Amino acid sequence: MAITLTEPAAERVKSFLENRGKGVGLRLGVKTMGCSGMSYVLEFVDEINPEDEVFEHSGVTVIVDPKSLVYLDGTELDYAKDGLNEGFQFNNPKEKAACGCGESFTV
Amino acid sequence: MALIQIAEPGQSTTAHQHRLAVGIDLGTTNSLVASVRSGDVSTLANAEGQHLLPSVVHYSSTDILVGSSAQQHMITDPMNTIVSVKRYMGRGAEDIAADTAHSSYDFSQTQSSIPRIKTRSGDVSAVEVSAEILKTLKHRAVETLGDEIEGAVITVPAYFDDAQRQATKDAARLADIKVLRLLNEPTAAAVAYGLDTGNEGIIAVFDLGGGTFDISILRLQKGVFEVLATGGDSALGGDDFDYVIAQWIIEQSKIQDFDAPEVKRLIMQHARSAKEALAGSEDIEINIESAGAKWQGTLSRSQLQELLTPLVKKTLMSCRRALRDADVDKEDIHEVVMVGGSTRTLLVREMVAEFFECEPLTDIDPDTVVAIGAALQADVLVGNKPDDEMLLLDVIPLSLGIETMGGLVEKIIHRNTAIPVAKAQDFTTYKDGQTAMAVHVLQGDRELVTDNRSLARFELRGFPAHVAGAARIRVTFQVDADGLLIVSAREENSGVEASIDVKPSYGLSDAEVESMLRDSIKHAEDDMHSRSLREQQVDADRVLEALDSALAADADQLLSADEKSKIMIARQTLVDVKDEANIKDIEQAIKNLEAECEDYVARRMNTNIKNAMQGHSIEEYASDPASDAEEEES
Numbered sequence A: 001m002a003i004t005l006t007e008p009a010a011e012r013v014k015s016f017l018e019n020r021g022k023g024v025g026l027r028l029g030v031k032t033m034g035c036s037g038m039s040y041v042l043e044f045v046d047e048i049n050p051e052d053e054v055f056e057h058s059g060v061t062v063i064v065d066p067k068s069l070v071y072l073d074g075t076e077l078d079y080a081k082d083g084l085n086e087g088f089q090f091n092n093p094k095e096k097a098a099c100g101c102g103e104s105f106t107v
Numbered sequence B: 001m002a003l004i005q006i007a008e009p010g011q012s013t014t015a016h017q018h019r020l021a022v023g024i025d026l027g028t029t030n031s032l033v034a035s036v037r038s039g040d041v042s043t044l045a046n047a048e049g050q051h052l053l054p055s056v057v058h059y060s061s062t063d064i065l066v067g068s069s070a071q072q073h074m075i076t077d078p079m080n081t082i083v084s085v086k087r088y089m090g091r092g093a094e095d096i097a098a099d100t101a102h103s104s105y106d107f108s109q110t111q112s113s114i115p116r117i118k119t120r121s122g123d124v125s126a127v128e129v130s131a132e133i134l135k136t137l138k139h140r141a142v143e144t145l146g147d148e149i150e151g152a153v154i155t156v157p158a159y160f161d162d163a164q165r166q167a168t169k170d171a172a173r174l175a176d177i178k179v180l181r182l183l184n185e186p187t188a189a190a191v192a193y194g195l196d197t198g199n200e201g202i203i204a205v206f207d208l209g210g211g212t213f214d215i216s217i218l219r220l221q222k223g224v225f226e227v228l229a230t231g232g233d234s235a236l237g238g239d240d241f242d243y244v245i246a247q248w249i250i251e252q253s254k255i256q257d258f259d260a261p262e263v264k265r266l267i268m269q270h271a272r273s274a275k276e277a278l279a280g281s282e283d284i285e286i287n288i289e290s291a292g293a294k295w296q297g298t299l300s301r302s303q304l305q306e307l308l309t310p311l312v313k314k315t316l317m318s319c320r321r322a323l324r325d326a327d328v329d330k331e332d333i334h335e336v337v338m339v340g341g342s343t344r345t346l347l348v349r350e351m352v353a354e355f356f357e358c359e360p361l362t363d364i365d366p367d368t369v370v371a372i373g374a375a376l377q378a379d380v381l382v383g384n385k386p387d388d389e390m391l392l393l394d395v396i397p398l399s400l401g402i403e404t405m406g407g408l409v410e411k412i413i414h415r416n417t418a419i420p421v422a423k424a425q426d427f428t429t430y431k432d433g434q435t436a437m438a439v440h441v442l443q444g445d446r447e448l449v450t451d452n453r454s455l456a457r458f459e460l461r462g463f464p465a466h467v468a469g470a471a472r473i474r475v476t477f478q479v480d481a482d483g484l485l486i487v488s489a490r491e492e493n494s495g496v497e498a499s500i501d502v503k504p505s506y507g508l509s510d511a512e513v514e515s516m517l518r519d520s521i522k523h524a525e526d527d528m529h530s531r532s533l534r535e536q537q538v539d540a541d542r543v544l545e546a547l548d549s550a551l552a553a554d555a556d557q558l559l560s561a562d563e564k565s566k567i568m569i570a571r572q573t574l575v576d577v578k579d580e581a582n583i584k585d586i587e588q589a590i591k592n593l594e595a596e597c598e599d600y601v602a603r604r605m606n607t608n609i610k611n612a613m614q615g616h617s618i619e620e621y622a623s624d625p626a627s628d629a630e631e632e633e634s
Helices: A007-020 A066-072 B093-097 B126-145 B162-174 B185-192 B238-253 B261-277 B301-326 B346-356 B369-381 B510-519 B527-558 B561-577 B583-613 B618-622 B625-633
Strands: A025-032 A038-045 A053-057 A060-064 A076-082 A085-091 A104-106 B021-025 B030-037 B040-043 B056-059 B064-066 B081-083 B116-119 B122-125 B151-156 B179-184 B201-208 B213-221 B224-233 B283-289 B294-300 B333-339 B400-404 B408-413 B421-427 B434-443 B453-466 B473-479 B485-491 B496-502
Touching: A007 A025, A007 A038, A007 A060, A007 A076, A007 B040, A025 A066, A060 A066, A085 B126, B021 B126, B021 B185, B021 B369, B030 B126, B030 B369, B040 B369, B056 B126, B064 B126, B122 B126, B126 B162, B151 B162, B151 B185, B151 B369, B162 B179, B179 B185, B179 B369, B185 B201, B185 B213, B185 B224, B185 B333, B185 B369, B201 B224, B201 B301, B201 B346, B213 B301, B224 B301, B238 B261, B238 B283, B238 B294, B238 B301, B261 B283, B294 B301, B301 B346, B333 B346, B333 B369, B400 B473, B408 B421, B408 B473, B408 B527, B434 B485, B434 B496, B453 B485, B453 B496, B527 B561, B527 B583, B561 B583
Parallel strands: A025 A060, B021 B151, B151 B179, B201 B333
Antiparallel strands: A025 A038, A038 A104, A053 A060, A076 A085, B021 B030, B030 B040, B056 B064, B056 B081, B116 B122, B201 B213, B213 B224, B283 B294, B400 B408, B400 B434, B421 B473, B434 B453, B473 B485, B485 B496
């Protein structure tokens, strides 16, 4: 069971956390809803819950709740640019179908 | 492909609900758009990497250009290239006529008081030109953020009146941008430095741009910024700095033909770059070489300071005036925020620090600080922060009140009150037997109804008839966080109620904007006089009303023919003078009439008491003090 970050993604997360001035890491998760079943969650974490799984990768503390981990195992978090737009992207091997925009998915 | 940003804990949205919001600094010279992404606030650049969008719009025969591409047409096609349009926002034709000496535009002659500039592609208003700038910024935001934006916080100068604010909102509507809130520029700068979450106190915002200077004195109290005073100079800025340096170069170099446009431009360019270089070094070498002129020289930092000192002193004079207007001392200022590119000049920072006796805040780029603050506020307003970090920064820009007798305005909620707010005030009837009251809701700070903006009218009908002054009507004004005003009136004795919803600063028709423009002409100094006159006239009417109803009731029993005719003469005198504009005359006529009536009033009182007490003993009155108190209550 593992989640990884690409180098650009790790750099960004570190600098955003530093900017924010507080927080212990980054939460990855899934939420039901969205047009194709599930949608990704990406949040700063101030408090780790007892049931959370915690990973260290490229100097970033990654926090995932056990239910989400089932869907996210093997995911690589990347930071990408698309024209003027830039942001994070989930490369999830379990993702079978995504809606046209890639924001929600099914496994 | 959707790219995801990091949200605050628990604030993740589901797919396709991004709650994207931006802050827009719609400036006179340059405009900017900023946004919060993954908790990080920054201004957004165009594809060429430029953050500042010059506030210039060019109307060509085929399309509309905005920004640096429009700027290129400033010299070749000035009539179709609109710059500094912000100066005309919400202004009437008369305001601009006074200013046409400085403007090169061709204003079309129309019946409407909204001025329109003639261009190749038709007449355009300042609102339409501003909308083009906003459209460009919105497009940039959508491209950068990857989705439609939910709304924007747009900044305006603290001194903007309601018409200018409304014009800004109208421009946003034309550009299809939902305005989350208009924010005062100095407030935005203070928010960018996080002062809104800091200690309560008084803050000075020193804003020296390319062509304008503004000083604002703000008070932060309970999370709300109140503007205590504004001041400045609409024709003083960094361009003037460049000009005095250019003058110095001309004197030193003895360049003869400095009037030639290309030589002039060259000298100005050197002046500007010398100014910028001297922020980082002690002296700078200037090399001018062109067909008409050749010169080499050195400008030192101390020479530069000598040149600029008179200009900076001018800004400090405005600061002193603003402090006086705000009625605060220099020692009361606990932070000074620097805004505008010209505050990079070291001399400005030093002299401001010396003047306020405190080190000004300069960490955030002074060109972008206003847009940054607006973006932070926008992020909070669309709900990307937990509720406990929610700020309330809005205050009512103009007082709200109702019309009372004589066409006067009774203010119920005063300007600068933080919203949400609810306030009530009791009113009563003016005539005997009155069973209805008209409630006329007004916005503005003038004394007379005609000088304020009418928001709504409604009637409270069907309460029981009382003698004048006995009915108790409670009027309640309630403004929610979105600025929606609900006015309700209730007659307390009978419980009869009526109410109306108003949006004080939305949905103005052109006709209303025009009438507001007329209203916003400088407050007449005779307001106070008008108020006392109207009050005196209302008093006269009240006396006449009471006298007439008394005469009708018992004049024949209580007055001799001689007494009655004397009273009637005094009455007539009052009727004659009351519609003239002399307060003293009316006052005197009321006094004379009251003097004539003195005996009559005493006789009526005695008769009334006699009637009331008939059949009762004195003890009955003495033993029941509670009944008096109750009487007053109901």
